[in-house]
Amino acid sequence: KAGVTQTPRYLIKTRGQQVTLSCSPISGHRSVSWYQQTPGQGLQFLFEYFSETQRNKGNFPGRFSGRQFSNSRSEMNVSTLELGDSALYLCASSPGLAGGPYDQETQYFGPGTRLLVL
């Protein structure tokens, strides 16, 4: 079975630019969450989408935004990049509903997008 895919895998940007990252969840999963991982702050929750609606949001500035499409694919956008935005961005999907072969409460992570801001 295909897992969670993220594109691109690596990205280099300069300060002030914006970036869009993409995540394709496991087929049939309707919930997509995004996390930022840095050496200093560890893994931090950004936001979660379910059926095209943002259900939860972490404590990140408004420069971080996301959306989810009708096919459950999700994108996150970071505008006006700062050096501190350099991180591994992880996407995770969950069924969002009980039943099926996947545990409803488990999050299945993609390989991540490593963003470097210069």
Place this chain on the structure above:
Amino acid sequence: SQQGEEDPQALSIQEGENATMNCSYKTSINNLQWYRQNSGRGLVHLILIRSNEREKHSGRLRVTLDTSKKSSSLLITASRAADTASYFCALNSGGSNYKLTFGKGTLLTVNP
């Protein structure tokens, strides 16, 4: 905010030995999950234990949960070099099942 704290931060053992990692937290939880991460790559889900459960097993993994002490432990038996990775506990505090709060992790090194 609610965050698990893993202990120890780093652990180095020989192949064949058992490895134990602990996670402590401060508020009530709906469930607690353990994940593994190899060299800054994606996280792999290992096991989920609910607040009304005390112990779960999966292959060489054994997880315990003591809600009165607000702590959990992950035991890896008969470790292998391939178990070398960072291990994270993640807390779900209810509300939404899809928001996890991660600790800083334990870096496990298994020497061949």
